[in-house]
Amino acid sequence: MSEPILATHALCKSFGALTATDDVSIDLRAGEIHAIIGPNGAGKSTLIAQICGALAPDAGTVELLGRDVTGLSTQARAQAGLARTFQISALAMEDTVLDNALLGALGAAGNPWRLWGRVSRDAALRDRAMAALDRVGLADHAGTRTADLSHGQRRQLEVAVALTLAPRAFVMDEPMAGLGAEGSRVMTGFLDGLRQEAPILLVEHDMDAVFALADRISVLVYGQVIATGTVDEIRADPAVRAAYLGEEA
Numbered sequence: 001m002s003e004p005i006l007a008t009h010a011l012c013k014s015f016g017a018l019t020a021t022d023d024v025s026i027d028l029r030a031g032e033i034h035a036i037i038g039p040n041g042a043g044k045s046t047l048i049a050q051i052c053g054a055l056a057p058d059a060g061t062v063e064l065l066g067r068d069v070t071g072l073s074t075q076a077r078a079q080a081g082l083a084r085t086f087q088i089s090a091l092a093m094e095d096t097v098l099d100n101a102l103l104g105a106l107g108a109a110g111n112p113w114r115l116w117g118r119v120s121r122d123a124a125l126r127d128r129a130m131a132a133l134d135r136v137g138l139a140d141h142a143g144t145r146t147a148d149l150s151h152g153q154r155r156q157l158e159v160a161v162a163l164t165l166a167p168r169a170f171v172m173d174e175p176m177a178g179l180g181a182e183g184s185r186v187m188t189g190f191l192d193g194l195r196q197e198a199p200i201l202l203v204e205h206d207m208d209a210v211f212a213l214a215d216r217i218s219v220l221v222y223g224q225v226i227a228t229g230t231v232d233e234i235r236a237d238p239a240v241r242a243a244y245l246g247e248e249a
């Protein structure tokens, strides 16, 4: 079995008397989609915040490509290859699709302070940005104002921005939220192919999408991982059915 790209080791985080993540150890391997599911308040967002560096754990570590990144900032983790989506507000809505991708490519080039005029003429950056747009199917919309994209297209643009950083792992927070049935279907197909670029740690409430996409699922209940396994294993797990899936499975 290959070494994990991303791993947490015994992550703990409490808010006062409430233990939001309790000894959470999970990993993400090359080529896979690993979904984290669980009821509201189970600790999924708290876990992701610790993985991405927005929240410091009380105990435990986060490892990216074999390196302990627990002490690194969100930005340093992103530079190290951890791509977090979806935070729609991160897009500049009045700018074009290409400009948003260029801003991402600029960050990847490690010099966000170059003058914009020079940047937009920089052929290498432009190529990197266009390649990312092409990869997500938005190359034809390069000149479109970002605000004029559909909800689903904006999510794809976020992935394009992330791709300009040549990510080694994606952490995705509810990519299906608000997309509707058709949008979810398109996004599911898109993520299905994207795991080849980098593995995806996926937090998602849409069980159809999770069951269609996940190579493995971990179930979080009251801050603890109660099971990790394939879709079939999780569907059949009595503890999971009792605690979470119920009749849905």
Ligand SMILES: Nc1ncnc2c1ncn2[C@@H]1O[C@H](COP(=O)(O)OP(=O)(O)OP(=O)(O)O)[C@@H](O)[C@H]1O
Binding pocket: 015, 018, 020, 038, 039, 040, 041, 042, 043, 044, 045, 046, 047
């Ligand atoms: N900053 C905070 N201060 C106090 N309590 C918090 C804080 N953030 C989260 N919590 C609590 O920690 C627990 C876990 O919350 P979290 O948002 O991680 O769960 P979740 O699984 O992401 O839920 P949802 O599916 O509803 O997004 C909840 O009981 C929540 O109220």
